[in-house]
Amino acid sequence: MSLSNSKELNGKLGVLVVGLGAVTTTFITGVLMTRKGLAKPVGSMTQYDKIRVGKGADKKYLHYKDIVPLAELDDIVFGAWDVYPDNAYESAIKAEVLKEKDINPVKEELERIKPMKAAFDKSYAKRLAGTNVMEGMTRWEMVEQLRKDIRNFKKETGVERVVVLWAASTEVFVPVDMDIHGSLEALEKAMKADDKERIAPSMCYAYAALSEGAPFIMGAPNTTIDIPAMWQLADKTKMPIAGKDFKTGQTLVKSGFAPIIGTRCLGLSGWFSTNILGNRDGLVLDEPANFRTKEVSKLSTLESILVPENQPDLYGHGNDDDSQYYHKVRINYYPPRNDNKESWDNIDIFGWMGYPMQIKINFLCRDSILAAPVCLDLVLLTDLAARAGRYGIQRFLSFFLKSPMHDYSKKEVPVNHLFQQYVMLKNAIREMGGYEADEEID
Numbered sequence: 077m078s079l080s081n082s083k084e085l086n087g088k089l090g091v092l093v094v095g096l097g098a099v100t101t102t103f104i105t106g107v108l109m110t111r112k113g114l115a116k117p118v119g120s121m122t123q124y125d126k127i128r129v130g131k132g133a134d135k136k137y138l139h140y141k142d143i144v145p146l147a148e149l150d151d152i153v154f155g156a157w158d159v160y161p162d163n164a165y166e167s168a169i170k171a172e173v174l175k176e177k178d179i180n181p182v183k184e185e186l187e188r189i190k191p192m193k194a195a196f197d198k199s200y201a202k203r204l205a206g207t208n209v210m211e212g213m214t215r216w217e218m219v220e221q222l223r224k225d226i227r228n229f230k231k232e233t234g235v236e237r238v239v240v241l242w243a244a245s246t247e248v249f250v251p252v253d254m255d256i257h258g259s260l261e262a263l264e265k266a267m268k269a270d271d272k273e274r275i276a277p278s279m280c281y282a283y284a285a286l287s288e289g290a291p292f293i294m295g296a297p298n299t300t301i302d303i304p305a306m307w308q309l310a311d312k313t314k315m316p317i318a319g320k321d322f323k324t325g326q327t328l329v330k331s332g333f334a335p336i337i338g339t340r341c342l343g344l345s346g347w348f349s350t351n352i353l354g355n356r357d358g359l360v361l362d363e364p365a366n367f368r369t370k371e372v373s374k375l376s377t378l379e380s381i382l383v384p385e386n387q388p389d390l391y392g393h394g395n396d397d398d399s400q401y402y403h404k405v406r407i408n409y410y411p412p413r414n415d416n417k418e419s420w421d422n423i424d425i426f427g428w429m430g431y432p433m434q435i436k437i438n439f440l441c442r443d444s445i446l447a448a449p450v451c452l453d454l455v456l457l458t459d460l461a462a463r464a465g466r467y468g469i470q471r472f473l474s475f476f477l478k479s480p481m482h483d484y485s486k487k488e489v490p491v492n493h494l495f496q497q498y499v500m501l502k503n504a505i506r507e508m509g510g511y512e513a514d515e516e517i518d
């Protein structure tokens with residue numbers, strides 16, 4: 077569906093974020109500072125990128141907002157849930173991502189963002205010990221409370237639409253169990269039966285959001301909406317869903333760098349990725365069960381770019397069973413670095429006649445500084461998709477995600493190649509703007 081004829085956008089957009097930690101406070105503070113003209117939203121595609129529309133003599137390069145009716149930063153109203161009672165100002169100060177001089181000009185607005193009580197279960201993030209939680213509720217009661225929270229937020233702020241974004245801690249790995257996660261009916265039954273093991277708190281947020289007519293974005297690697305039951309709910313409520321796991325530092329580099337190896341038909345025998353980070357995210361990921369969720373997500377990136385079955389000579393070596401290159405990802409909690417993550421990639425490649433070579437990448441990044449613009453883009457583009465009548469998994473948003481969702485029950489494969497993802501993104505925007513999708517070279 078095209079939105080080109082409905083350029084006028086009325087009403088405010090509510091952005092309800094699950095988790096008011098480092099990423100969320102950096103995202104919110106940046107938006108508020110940009111609104112005041114005190115910062116620039118660097119890294120945000122919706123604010124900077126230009127897409128070509130039309131061909132030949134008719135071609136022109138336009139910002140996204142000149143092709144499709146995107147919500148303005150001024151129209152966003154923020155709210156959040158968190159396990160800790162700190163308001164957005166206190167939390168931003170504690171996160172130590174931004175300097176006080178970059179937070180204080182919007183202190184009052186941040187102080188007004190007080191987290192609602194979290195739908196939380198300590199067994200999903202053992203290292204967290206906050207008090208701002210819903211007490212003694214079953215999973216279904218959590219859903220009902222969250223739905224009330226969304227309705228109250230809408231009433232109190234007068235927003236027209238809401239998008240719910242998960243930027244909370246990574247939960248422990250919940251393996252997909254088709255008996256519970258395979259259909260909406262089974263999922264609802266399990267929620268009502270308070271099946272704490274297979275219904276993660278994040279599923280309550282997603283269920284509540286979709287039921288209240290709000291798109292849901294999963295910024296962590298949790299399986300939450302990556303299950304047929306949630307796809308059915310998104311179809312039923314005609315709401316878009318996007319996930320999983322913001323693509324920010326090491327994986328962004330990987331999905332942009334691996335195509336060099338693949339396109340040039342070089343061989344790969346191993347890729348070892350390691351990280352040190354010291355923020356609360358790192359603390360939670362230090363727990364093996366939580367890291368497992370992240371590992372699954374981080375490992376998936378290479379496999380659909382350098383496919384061993386398609387090129388056994390190039391990618392069929394190195395692993396224990398000698399069927400694939402060796403791929404390992406490690407995250408180490410190291411408090412002195414706080415949010416300033418350092419990643420190392422050692423890439424063992426081989427060339428002509430199998431001669432080995434090595435590539436080393438050392439990225440000294442800032443996790444939340446990279447994640448904040450991704451939050452903004454995902455929120456604005458998901459809201460756009462909802463208004464364009466797109467629902468279910470939004471594959472065009474794969475560009476922003478480490479482990480892009482795809483309907484695995486229909487044997488769909490994910491697209492991880494950064495430049496193919498960019499084509500998908502541009503074409504979706506063209507289509508929503510009433511232009512033809514194409515693959516012309518820009």
Ligand SMILES: NC(=O)c1ccc[n+]([C@@H]2O[C@H](COP(=O)([O-])OP(=O)(O)OC[C@H]3O[C@@H](n4cnc5c(N)ncnc54)[C@H](O)[C@@H]3O)[C@@H](O)[C@H]2O)c1
Nearest residue numbers: 095097098099158194244245246296322324356357443447
């Ligand atoms: N920063 C990045 O580059 C990046 C990239 C990909 C994914 N992520 C993911 O984004 C998420 C947020 O990262 P962060 O650095 O802000 O972490 P953080 O620890 O600073 O913040 C997460 C917040 O979520 C809260 N929380 C946990 N469970 C909750 C629940 N059930 N309901 C409400 N709140 C809950 C915690 O109390 C905490 O304040 C993590 O899952 C992380 O893995 C971050």
